[in-house]
Amino acid sequence: MSYFDDASLAFLPSGAAGKDGKAYSIKPTDGTGDFTFSRGSNLAATRVGADGLIEKGRENLLLYSQQFDNSYYGKSLGTLTANQTTAPDGSLTADLFTKTSAVNSVSELKKSSPIYASIGVHTYSVYVKQNVGDNVLLRLDSSGNTASALFTFSTKSINPTGSNVIDATATELSDGWFRLSVTGNVTSTSWSLSIATLYANPTNDSVFVWGAQLEQSLAATEYIETTTTTGTAGILEDTPRFDYSNGASCPSLLLEGSRTNVIGQSEYFGGSYWTKSGANVVSGFTSPEGLSNAYKLVATSNNGFILKQDNPIVANAYYTNSIYLKRVQGLGQVTMRTVNNSIVNITLTNEWQRFEASGISDSSTVFTHQIGLATAGDEIMIFGAQCEQGSYATSYIPNHSGTGTITRAADVLDGAGDVNTFNHSQGVLFLDVENVNATSAISISDDSSSNFIQIYLDNTSLNPIRYRASSGGTSQFDTSFAYSLDVSQPFKIALRYSTNNFSIWINGVKANEVLSGSTPVGLSTIEFYNIFGAGTKFDGKLKQILVFNTALTDSELAALTTI
Amino acid sequence: MTRLTRKYEFVDEAAADAAIALLPTDDEGNPSHGHLVTKLGYLVIEPAVNGEDGEEITAAVLSEVYAVDVYWGGEALASWDSFIVWPTPMGIHSFGSSSSRDEYAGTYCELYPDSLYCNPPQSDID
Numbered sequence: 001m002s003y004f005d006d007a008s009l010a011f012l013p014s015g016a017a018g019k020d021g022k023a024y025s026i027k028p029t030d031g032t033g034d035f036t037f038s039r040g041s042n043l044a045a046t047r048v049g050a051d052g053l054i055e056k057g058r059e060n061l062l063l064y065s066q067q068f069d070n071s072y073y074g075k076s077l078g079t080l081t082a083n084q085t086t087a088p089d090g091s092l093t094a095d096l097f098t099k100t101s102a103v104n105s106v107s108e109l110k111k112s113s114p115i116y117a118s119i120g121v122h123t124y125s126v127y128v129k130q131n132v133g134d135n136v137l138l139r140l141d142s143s144g145n146t147a148s149a150l151f152t153f154s155t156k157s158i159n160p161t162g163s164n165v166i167d168a169t170a171t172e173l174s175d176g177w178f179r180l181s182v183t184g185n186v187t188s189t190s191w192s193l194s195i196a197t198l199y200a201n202p203t204n205d206s207v208f209v210w211g212a213q214l215e216q217s218l219a220a221t222e223y224i225e226t227t228t229t230t231g232t233a234g235i236l237e238d239t240p241r242f243d244y245s246n247g248a249s250c251p252s253l254l255l256e257g258s259r260t261n262v263i264g265q266s267e268y269f270g271g272s273y274w275t276k277s278g279a280n281v282v283s284g285f286t287s288p289e290g291l292s293n294a295y296k297l298v299a300t301s302n303n304g305f306i307l308k309q310d311n312p313i314v315a316n317a318y319y320t321n322s323i324y325l326k327r328v329q330g331l332g333q334v335t336m337r338t339v340n341n342s343i344v345n346i347t348l349t350n351e352w353q354r355f356e357a358s359g360i361s362d363s364s365t366v367f368t369h370q371i372g373l374a375t376a377g378d379e380i381m382i383f384g385a386q387c388e389q390g391s392y393a394t395s396y397i398p399n400h401s402g403t404g405t406i407t408r409a410a411d412v413l414d415g416a417g418d419v420n421t422f423n424h425s426q427g428v429l430f431l432d433v434e435n436v437n438a439t440s441a442i443s444i445s446d447d448s449s450s451n452f453i454q455i456y457l458d459n460t461s462l463n464p465i466r467y468r469a470s471s472g473g474t475s476q477f478d479t480s481f482a483y484s485l486d487v488s489q490p491f492k493i494a495l496r497y498s499t500n501n502f503s504i505w506i507n508g509v510k511a512n513e514v515l516s517g518s519t520p521v522g523l524s525t526i527e528f529y530n531i532f533g534a535g536t537k538f539d540g541k542l543k544q545i546l547v548f549n550t551a552l553t554d555s556e557l558a559a560l561t562t563i
Numbered sequence: 564m565t566r567l568t569r570k571y572e573f574v575d576e577a578a579a580d581a582a583i584a585l586l587p588t589d590d591e592g593n594p595s596h597g598h599l600v601t602k603l604g605y606l607v608i609e610p611a612v613n614g615e616d617g618e619e620i621t622a623a624v625l626s627e628v629y630a631v632d633v634y635w636g637g638e639a640l641a642s643w644d645s646f647i648v649w650p651t652p653m654g655i656h657s658f659g660s661s662s663s664r665d666e667y668a669g670t671y672c673e674l675y676p677d678s679l680y681c682n683p684p685q686s687d688i689d
Binding site for chain 2: 041043059230309365401403404410
């Protein structure tokens with residue numbers, strides 16, 4: 001048989017496109033089998049893309065990002081002439097800013113407050129091209145504390161300055177264009193942004209400008225054009241995350257519960273947020289995101305470390321610390337600490353890996369996150385620190401705020417199918433899944449708890465597999481059983497239902513059966529959460545979902561579920 | 564879908580738990596008013612002071628009230644209004660949502676139009 005041909009609903013992340021709010025099934029083709037997807041978090045959600053790199057939700061906080069003649073931008077002692085030359089994207093949209101102030105006076109193209117009144121690490125970037133003069137200045141000003149960068153065209157050099165500056169970069173493009181960026185740690189809500197400043201230059205100096213971007217990031221990311229609203233890209237608020245972690249060639253749909261990263265600076269290790277003892281850090285190395293936003297940790301003495309201890313967390317609860325690391329130099333022991341300050345030895349390679357250490361917090365509300373190097377002179381790369389409540393790490397949640405914690409809301413997948421998709425008298429629900437965490441439920445129901453079949457996975461129980469059915473509001477059976485199954489590993493599971501014949505198949509074997517009971521009626525939807533009460537959403541990775549409207553034979557189910 | 568971030572304070576954790584337990588559900592125990600509750604606890608007023616080796620010199624000063632953030636799936640529940648607070652929208656817990664952040668900041672400035680946050684001073688190069 002062809003399982004695809006016989007299925008009434010088929011969802012494969014590798015073949016199913018997703019968009020904000022939708023995860024498309026490849027069958028049925030009329031759209032009735034598509035899932036509704038919601039999360040409500042973009043800036044806290046990440047995935048590993050097909051290129052193996054971490055992808056984030058991104059946002060350009062500036063409006064009118066290539067329309068500097070708009071009144072959104074101020075022009076101080078300078079004139080702005082729109083659309084004067086070809087921009088880096090090939091369009092005639094690059095503007096010319098011309099200095100009208102005297103020598104040693106400032107002409108400024110700027111966006112004054114309120115831009116985006118937030119604090120923490122921000123990166124400002126803009127494309128510039130030389131016209132008349134040799135310098136242009138970029139500047140983030142936060143109540144007088146600046147992060148500035150002076151770029152010199154003739155030497156193609158950029159010089160970061162200011163008390164808030166973290167880094168500055170200049171990337172040469174074609175046709176004389178450069179993309180400049182300056183990264184700073186903004187500490188006050190009262191701040192302004194100099195798009196381009198001509199300073200200490202003669203009158204009539206001028207520079208072409210295009211494509212300004214301000215983002216909460218430790219490095220400039222791909223430019224996002226904006227007009228009347230901020231621009232978003234990458235992971236949007238309700239984008240399903242098709243994840244390629246661990247070098248997977250085919251993606252799985254990542255469904256996770258809500259988690260909060262209590263680390264205020266998850267990437268910026270250079271400031272005072274992280275304590276360094278017997279060690280220092282160097283910025284500007286390529287991270288698992290593919291950007292220059294990783295740090296190198298260098299032990300200047302034995303047992304050097306980088307440390308964050310802070311409040312508040314919940315006392316006597318499971319927490320998991322995680323961080324991306326790779327070795328650069330040396331052979332000495334590397335350690336990380338659990339939230340309760342217990343030491344865990346870890347073994348690094350010269351490839352990026354994510355390490356995690358779980359533990360139960362003590363009676364205080366102070367957490368610890370520390371990376372230690374036993375041997376002076378050893379060097380490692382560090383990126384993406386996270387501390388979250390739970391006994392395992394979830395996908396990386398970036399945080400650049402410095403003070404605030406950030407929560408990624410839970411992924412919710414539901415709403416696929418209608419009364420024509422499902423056969424209430426017989427059928428099969430098949431799942432190909434991995435990395436199932438916590439308790440996870442999958443149901444086909446009539447959108448109530450009166451009629452349903454359900455698979456309920458619980459990796460915390462000695463009886464990890466539970467299945468049950470209800471018909472007309474009457475429970476037909478509710479069976480859980482002992483079974484040797486590591487639900488964190490890939491496995492295939494199918495629930496077959498027909499009158500007086502219900503069975504569960506796991507990895508090619510009939511694991512359990514119930515030979516009595518009526519089937520539910522009016523089945524109309526498939527949901528990846530428990531229809532009884534909140535909190536039991538499916539938490540794991542989905543590789544395939546199939547629904548059949550016939551009760552497959554034993555041999556068919558054995559073949560279907562063989563891994 | 565409109566989602567709202569709202570912030571609340573309770574006298575202690577027990578009071579917060581009591582309010583959370585009273586969030587309405589339907590006959591099947593599902594939330595009838597979509598929400599995600601994040602218990603922030605007793606927030607830091609003054610951070611701890613640590614020495615060069617990371618040892619704590621001065622303990623953090625924590626708030627005396629218990630903070631809870633709720634990410635409402637629609638309108639915020641009116642029965643929680645008596646606990647609502649409006650901290651300045653900078654450096655505070657968020658749900659990682661651009662739209663919810665903008666909604667909170669906009670509502671904050673409607674409620675506190677004269678606040679410094681909503682009227683930041685202009686800044687020029689010296």
